[in-house]
Amino acid sequence: MRFEKLDIAIAGAGMGGLSLAAMLASRGANVVIYDQMTAPQPVGSGFVLQPTGSAVLSHMGLLDKAAARGAVINRMHGKLAGTNRTVLEIGYGEDRHGIAIQRVALFDILLEAAIAAGVKFETSSKALDMRDGERPAIVLDGGRVAPAADLVIDAMGANSPLGHVPAKELGYGALWATVPWPEEGPFHPHELEQRYHRASRMAGVLPVGTAKDGAPRMATFFWSLRNRDIDAWRSAGRHVWIEQVAKMWPETVTFAEIAEPVHARYRHHTRKPIAGRRVLRIGDAWHATSPQLGQGANMALLDAASMMTALENSASLEDALALHLRQRRMHIWFYQLTSYVMTPFYQSDSNILPVVRDIAIAPATQLPLMRQLVSKLVTGEFLDPVRRIGLV
Incomplete structure (x- = not known):
């Protein structure tokens, strides 16, 4: 397909929207991103760029920039609060690693690539609906209608209003904060470290470069925090939280003392990827879930790269959309199901599930074959999604 003749409208300047825009514009497409912010900016804290997401950035020529700003992650290590007994230990294996990075750092890299490729931005433009047709259009706040396009991309995340499909909010959210890394320890510079109290409380420290x-x-x-408890947490005051942190993980008290935490809520849904004729959802607008498997941004990058390769290998937009769905559906279905099943073992009010986790699941993951399978699961490489979308 000739990209030079394509008009692409993207709603949302997140990881998926920016990466897809940069890839398509660099191949000659006319791409416009519509975003509700007054200027493009990231939402969220740090995360782990898994080998799947790294493969997409490598294809875009951006991996070295991301690696320079991020921190190499070789292992995920979880212990029970109080006893310090290890109940989660997952390594990447030889010559494999993740890159923990601040969302703002990767956002800036993708934004710079999109601008360099010629992507246009319409800020203060909140998408509310779509106008279907041979050339669909985004309906913006105030009743404005954006110029019609050959393809409209919904990259607005789990709260996307396009299609008005409700998403199930999970009972647990989390407080996230970016804090200075303590150069003198006691945390490992190449690990995601976590502490658990049953399944009702989890804390973590991730170096993010x-x-x-x-x-x-x-x-x-x-x-971690129940969403229904956020008002009580705010009313109690920071000193109460610091006491809770000190009891569960004393080494992190200095973080709690200086943190400016943001409360994040999570949703679980798998919407229909096609929101209208030539209207496609990607990232959390299509498939949102809890952060337990850490796949959100990586899945959005895979969606973007899949749509790009599908366009490269198809004669028409309809063929490209069909190919894209074949490339992504199985991987998304598997990770949505796995996340749905596994999340209650780590974030729920259950008294039984964390016991099962600690006495059965945790030891089983140390068996040689299981270690390999769990490693592939956590790194997002199960079912080989990079090969499926044609990047290798």
Whole structure:
């Protein structure tokens, strides 16, 4: 397909929207991103760029930039609070690793690539609906209608209003904060470390590198919290939270003392990927879930790359959409199901599931074959999604 003749309208300047826009514009397509912000900006804290997401950035020629700002992650290590007994230990294997990175750092890299490729931006333009047709159009706030396009992409995340399909909010969210990385320890510079109290409380520390060249190294500190308890948490005051942190994981008290936490809520849904004729959902707008498997941004990058390769290998938009869905559906279905099943073992009010996790699941993951399978699961490489979308 000739990209030079394509008009692409993308709603949402997140990881998926920016990466797809940059890839398509660099091949000659006319791409416009519509975003509700007054200027493009990221939402969220740090995350782990898995080998799947790294493969997409490598294809875009951006992996070296991301690696320079991020922190190499070789292992995920979880212990029970109080006893310090290891109940989660997952390594990447030889010559494999993740890259923990601040969302703002990767956002800036993708934004720079999109601008360099010629992507146009319409800020302060909140998408509310779509106008279907041979050439669909995004309906913006105030009743404005954006110019019609050959393809409309919904990349607005789990709260996307397009299609008005409700998403199930999970009972647990989390407090996230970006804090200075303690160079003198006691945390490991190449690990995601977690502590658990049953399944009702989880805390984690993730080294996430620098926001920009020359900036200090930072960490992401997160603390699970029932969504219904957020008002009580705010009313109780920081000193009560610090006491809770000290009881569960004393080494992280310094983080709680200086953190400016943001409360994140999570949803689980798998919407129909086709929202209208030549209207496609990608990322969390299509498939949202809890962060337990850490796949959100990586899945969005895979969606974007899949649509790009599908367009490259198809004679028409309809053929490209069909190919894209064949490339992505199985991987998405598997990870949505796995996340749905596994999340209650780590975030729920159950007293039984965390016991099963600690005495059965955790030891089983140390068996040689299981270690390999679990590693592939956590890194997002199960079912070989990179090969499926034609990047290798």
